[in-house]
Amino acid sequence: xxxxxxxxxxxxxxxxxxxxxxxxxxxxxxxxxxxxxxxxxxxxxxxxxxxxxxxxxxxxxxxxxxxxxxxxxxxxxxxxxxxxxxxxxxxxxxxxxxxxxxxxxxxxxxxxxxxxxxxxxxxxxxxxxxxxxxxxxxxxxxxxxxxxxxxxxxxxxxxxxxxxxxxxxxxxxxxxxxxxxxxxxxxxxxxxxxxxxxxxxxxxxxxxxxxxxxxxxxxxxxxxxxxxxxxxxxxxxxxxxxxxxxxxxxxxxxxxxxxxxxxxxxxxxxxxxxxxxxxxxxxxxxxxxxxxxxxxxxxxxxxxxxxxxxxxxxxxxxxxxxxxxxxxxxxxxxxxxxxx
Numbered sequence: 001x002x003x004x005x006x007x008x009x010x011x012x013x014x015x016x017x018x019x020x021x022x023x024x025x026x027x028x029x030x031x032x033x034x035x036x037x038x039x040x041x042x043x044x045x046x047x048x049x050x051x052x053x054x055x056x057x058x059x060x061x062x063x064x065x066x067x068x069x070x071x072x073x074x075x076x077x078x079x080x081x082x083x084x085x086x087x088x089x090x091x092x093x094x095x096x097x098x099x100x101x102x103x104x105x106x107x108x109x110x111x112x113x114x115x116x117x118x119x120x121x122x123x124x125x126x127x128x129x130x131x132x133x134x135x136x137x138x139x140x141x142x143x144x145x146x147x148x149x150x151x152x153x154x155x156x157x158x159x160x161x162x163x164x165x166x167x168x169x170x171x172x173x174x175x176x177x178x179x180x181x182x183x184x185x186x187x188x189x190x191x192x193x194x195x196x197x198x199x200x201x202x203x204x205x206x207x208x209x210x211x212x213x214x215x216x217x218x219x220x221x222x223x224x225x226x227x228x229x230x231x232x233x234x235x236x237x238x239x240x241x242x243x244x245x246x247x248x249x250x251x252x253x254x255x256x257x258x259x260x261x262x263x264x265x266x267x268x269x270x271x272x273x274x275x276x277x278x279x280x281x282x283x284x285x286x287x288x289x290x291x292x293x294x295x296x297x298x299x300x301x302x303x304x305x306x307x308x309x310x311x312x313x314x315x316x317x318x319x320x321x322x323x324x325x326x327x328x329x330x331x332x333x334x335x336x337x338x339x340x
Contacts, residue, residue: 005042006027006040006055007098014050019159024055040063046071049067066085071180074102077188081183093152095116118153118155123158123161160205202246208283211287213231213235215288234333248263249289281302283306285308307324
């Protein structure tokens with residue numbers, strides 16, 4: 001009988017992010033495809049024992065916890081040791097983990113220590129007998145199905161790929177605190193976090209709407225002048241009123257190094273498509289973009305895609321967007337902000 005372990009972590013306040021509940025849904029889906037299995041979970045971080053109650057009613061039989069000051073902040077040495085200890089304590093053959101930045105940087109090393117295998121950026125499970133995972137290759141152009149006979153098999157699930165599990169009212173699950181022997185290496189002290197000087201938080205993975213800004217916002221407009229300042233005001237106003245997230249085309253985020261007018265709060269972290277991120281928001285609106293294939297790849301997992309463009313024959317309009325507004329982005333966003 002296979003044993004499935006859900007491997008998740010808390011945030012600095014001891015809460016379980018939505019992506020952890022999505023990983024739980026993935027673990028339950030994996031167990032369903034395997035048939036008769038045992039389900040357990042491992043939680044690392046501040047308040048791990050209290051967070052275990054949030055898994056009640058999901059079918060998890062037991063929760064292994066690792067908590068304490070050494071495991072509150074993200075560090076490779078402590079995180080990898082904690083994940084390894086939980087996996088050994090659970091003795092699971094399948095490990096389903098939330099594909100966060102904290103886990104993704106340590107789980108390959110954990111798989112090596114356990115003598116197992118790992119697949120990252122998993123977005124679903126394949127059909128047929130046994131357990132197979134689906135993931136994209138070559139910048140989301142090729143979808144592959146992967147099966148493995150080696151155990152333990154660690155499966156890192158991309159956030160946004162599964163509907164988050166929710167439930168309550170069940171009795172608390174059994175918990176067990178796992179002792180972790182930290183490696184005898186010079187101690188690394190986490191003194192804080194540093195973020196890009198963007199002036200305002202514009203990247204919101206949980207937002208329903210993604211606004212993508214292209215380089216057209218900073219180019220010369222129909223009156224013969226550029227209006228980067230007005231563009232900044234319109235975009236920020238929309239982000240605040242619609243509680244939207246901001247994405248940027250590659251040409252847009254590259255402008256800072258080319259000596260051109262730029263949107264001051266746009267950084268390379270906002271880039272989508274090509275070498276940028278692949279977002280999974282419910283709705284997306286592309287503005288001042290000429291997105292052909294690279295842009296379409298970046299938007300592959302957005303459910304409803306809309307665009308604003310003065311040219312109805314733009315490559316983005318031809319089969320890439322669900323709705324195209326033939327108009328000027330400045331005028332449209334100004335009107336939308338008034339309505340909001």
